[in-house]
Amino acid sequence: MSLLNRRWFQYPLQDDLAKEIADEFNISRITSQVIINRGIKTRDEASSFINPRLSALRDPFEIPNMKKAAGRVLLARDRGEKVTVYGDFDVDGVTATAIVVLALRRLGIETSYYIPRRYGEGYGMHQEAVSKIADDGTKLIVTVDCGITNAKEIEKASSLGMDVIVTDHHNIPKKLPKAYAVVDPKMIDGPHPSKNLAGAGVAFKFVWAVFKEAGIKDTALIKEYLDLAALGTVADVVPLTEENRIMTVAGMKAINENKRVGIRQLIGAAGIKGSVTSHKISFMLAPRLNSPGRLEHAGLSLELLLEEDPVKAGEIAARINKVNSQRQEIGSLIGEEALSSVSGHENKKLLVLSSKGWHPGVIGIVASKICEKFNRPAILIGIHEDKCRGSARSVEGCDVYGLLASCSDLFTDFGGHRDAAGFEMKAENLERLKERLSKEVDSHISIENLAAKTKIDCELESRDIRLSLAQEMAKLEPFGQGNPHPVLMSRGLKVLSKKGVGTAKRHLKLKLTDGRELFEAIGFGIGDISEKIAPNSSFDFAYSLKVSDWSGYDEPELELIDIRRQKQ
Numbered sequence: 098m099s100l101l102n103r104r105w106f107q108y109p110l111q112d113d114l115a116k117e118i119a120d121e122f123n124i125s126r127i128t129s130q131v132i133i134n135r136g137i138k139t140r141d142e143a144s145s146f147i148n149p150r151l152s153a154l155r156d157p158f159e160i161p162n163m164k165k166a167a168g169r170v171l172l173a174r175d176r177g178e179k180v181t182v183y184g185d186f187d188v189d190g191v192t193a194t195a196i197v198v199l200a201l202r203r204l205g206i207e208t209s210y211y212i213p214r215r216y217g218e219g220y221g222m223h224q225e226a227v228s229k230i231a232d233d234g235t236k237l238i239v240t241v242d243c244g245i246t247n248a249k250e251i252e253k254a255s256s257l258g259m260d261v262i263v264t265d266h267h268n269i270p271k272k273l274p275k276a277y278a279v280v281d282p283k284m285i286d287g288p289h290p291s292k293n294l295a296g297a298g299v300a301f302k303f304v305w306a307v308f309k310e311a312g313i314k315d316t317a318l319i320k321e322y323l324d325l326a327a328l329g330t331v332a333d334v335v336p337l338t339e340e341n342r343i344m345t346v347a348g349m350k351a352i353n354e355n356k357r358v359g360i361r362q363l364i365g366a367a368g369i370k371g372s373v374t375s376h377k378i379s380f381m382l383a384p385r386l387n388s389p390g391r392l393e394h395a396g397l398s399l400e401l402l403l404e405e406d407p408v409k410a411g412e413i414a415a416r417i418n419k420v421n422s423q424r425q426e427i428g429s430l431i432g433e434e435a436l437s438s439v440s441g442h443e444n445k446k447l448l449v450l451s452s453k454g455w456h457p458g459v460i461g462i463v464a465s466k467i468c469e470k471f472n473r474p475a476i477l478i479g480i481h482e483d484k485c486r487g488s489a490r491s492v493e494g495c496d497v498y499g500l501l502a503s504c505s506d507l508f509t510d511f512g513g514h515r516d517a518a519g520f521e522m523k524a525e526n527l528e529r530l531k532e533r534l535s536k537e538v539d540s541h542i543s544i545e546n547l548a549a550k551t552k553i554d555c556e557l558e559s560r561d562i563r564l565s566l567a568q569e570m571a572k573l574e575p576f577g578q579g580n581p582h583p584v585l586m587s588r589g590l591k592v593l594s595k596k597g598v599g600t601a602k603r604h605l606k607l608k609l610t611d612g613r614e615l616f617e618a619i620g621f622g623i624g625d626i627s628e629k630i631a632p633n634s635s636f637d638f639a640y641s642l643k644v645s646d647w648s649g650y651d652e653p654e655l656e657l658i659d660i661r662r663q664k665q
């Protein structure tokens with residue numbers, strides 16, 4: 098066990114392939130091994146990973162039914178029909194909605210949108226909303242980031258004289274809805290680089306197909322939507338590999354060129370300095386774009402993305418920032434209550450916490466924090482009069498959806514996947530749910546899976562810790578789901594000095610040496626292990642190699658992930 102009580106695992110070395118890729122692309126074997134660890138098996142795949150190019154995106158018509166869907170949109174244009182885009186309230190859903198609304202309006206189609214309320218309506222299509230959309234004169238509904246499970250609502254839409262095109266990225270149910278066309282990359286047979294697209298990625302492919310079908314040859318027009326696709330893709334935590342990597346790289350470049358007024362204003366309101374990275378999207382932009390949907394209505398975030406006037410966009414961004422601060426305040430209150438109710442139960446395999454009045458829009462975020470802190474699945478339940486809403490988050494290797502599914506007869510609404518799930522039920526069932534979960538937990542969660550792991554990409558000699566390697570690592574950005582920051586490991590480095598830095602000495606700064614050279618190291622949030630580190634003793638270090646320029650020069654810096662006593 099390491100000083101952070103984690104077990105270390107190392108990816109299996111693939112020397113031959115690593116050498117081949119390293120030689121071909123003129124990179125170090127270490128970087129080459131990291132790429133292999135991200136699932137790269139051939140030179141072609143390596144080429145696309147190292148050099149993600151838009152030209153490598155696959156034809157949108159490779160997704161089934163795309164031709165039919167695009168044709169219907171053009172028919173709507175020719176007939177002068179009104180179209181409504183039906184979206185979702187999270188960042189993926191809002192960016193997907195913006196992509197389709199903007200693209201259809203550019204084609205001269207009268208396009209409106211509908212985003213359901215997170216509470217009261219909930220995710221997906223709803224009968225009442227469908228009626229309202231019909232009353233407004235819409236003849237064609239295009240869903241984004243939802244729709245694949247809305248067979249009933251789609252039937253209702255056709256009975257009201259509307260066609261529905263479903264564009265979605267969620268798993269295919271046993272029975273497909275009887276829509277005019279269903280566009281979902283999960284319907285592609287066999288492996289395909291489009292299979293992991295987010296809702297915004299599917300929306301991007303869809304408008305690309307529509308433009309192609311309309312005979313638009315200027316590719317610059319379609320590239321305009323990549324910034325939105327990148328936002329949705331990063332926020333939806335789909336793997337940042339294959340086509341998601343290509344779109345995100347291009348989209349983040351566009352974000353950093355500050356082209357879209359709304360995003361530019363939000364970057365300003367969030368106080369982001371320097372360029373926007375995937376990390377800043379995840380921790381600064383996405384939470385802001387999500388907050389109106391959590392506390393009020395996601396329409397505000399959509400308005401921001403559609404706004405072309407800088408002054409108005411600035412006002413909306415300021416409002417969103419304010420809602421986000423409220424969301425943070427509510428979150429930290431719930432967080433404190435939740436933490437105090439965990440105390441004494443930290444070693445339970447599953448943490449189930451409930452309280453009256455916990456805001457349903459924020460419990461998911463707090464569940465993630467609790468889950469991360471204790472490295473075990475957490476379920477937070479807010480009680481509101483006679484109803485409960487719960488939100489669950491899990492850790493690697495634990496299927497919290499499966500666990501909750503074993504109690505699904507108690508729920509009035511339930512959905513999610515292995516890592517995250519949500520439900521609604523009558524408050525009178527709360528105690529029964531807790532009992533049932535405590536009985537079921539053993540068959541779904543094993544204690545071995547709850548040991549935190551540090552995954553080492555590659556071990557290297559201290560002489561290989563160089564600026565050039567740090568620069569190579571930076572080229573593997575954007576990091577996130579499916580492409581985590583590379584973790585390297587070096588054995589037996591000696592600690593020359595240690596220092597706690599930051600508020601309450603939360604961070605740990607070390608000077609290390611291999612006897613020849615000096616290395617600067619920083620461990621964010623691990624200041625409390627300082628006492629376990631005696632100066633002049635040697636340890637094994639797991640770290641990410643970053644380029645630091647604090648001294649005015651670019652230098653390699655070790656961002657510490659974990660520290661282990663040297664094996665004897």
Ligand SMILES: [Mn+2]
Pocket residue numbers: 189190242266295296297333
């Ligand atoms: Mn989505």
